[in-house]
Amino acid sequence: MAAVVNQAMEQIQEMSETLKLLGDKTRLTIVALLKEQELCVCDIVALLATSQPNVSQHLRKLRDGGLVGETRKGQWIYYSLKVEDKPYVRDLIASLPSFAERLKSEKQCCD
Amino acid sequence: MAAVVNQAMEQIQEMSETLKLLGDKTRLTIVALLKEQELCVCDIVALLATSQPNVSQHLRKLRDGGLVGETRKGQWIYYSLKVEDKPYVRDLIASLPSFAERLKSEKQCCD
DNA sequence: CTAATATATAACAACACACTTATATAATCA
């Protein structure tokens, strides 16, 4: 019984850490953008209208939390969602508003 | 278009506030307990093994965020989940571990 | 090789948050 509770508490601990990552407006917006397509840092900076270091630091937290992955493509580093595991995050992201239109019309960096 | 984005940003703002509430181990545990049944404050204090003011303050935040409701029953105030709206919260809570067994064996307050 | 561009890291200031202790309010019980 105690083992069951400990396992449950570990699971809650892990979920709460993930939810804390998503419980920030800037990071949740980044996640909503990445839902549509992978993006490089300069894309995100342009779309969010905040500083490049701010975006970088949020991306690092998302990466450390296992929510995004990165791939360097030459000069640029592309970030993408990594939530195939964690079904509850997948569902949550599905219910985020879509920025598809905005990305189509405004994406202009690193083409 | 700007209106669409503003609406999306408001939605993200609201979701991030809700997720921030859930992104705390103590509060997420409270929510997991309430998933099983309504509970009074003394129940939660006993199950969480933390101080009564700490639980009270977390419950207030959950209430202010619209995630729980309260009902006084004589000396006790019972809290319960209020997430019928907010489908993404409902789904998320569904994937929290169950404390049903623990509640059955350990609930002893306010009977 | 040098300059320019993209990204990351470091240091710091401002603020927010969780938890504690002490106290207040509200309801019941004797």
Next chain:
DNA sequence: TGATTATATAAGTGTGTTGTTATATATTAG
């Protein structure tokens, strides 16, 4: 009524977090 129990609120402390500015690293272009 006074004592007890349940809950809320207030104030304070320590810690964590966000965003900024300055700087470092890495890649490409000329």
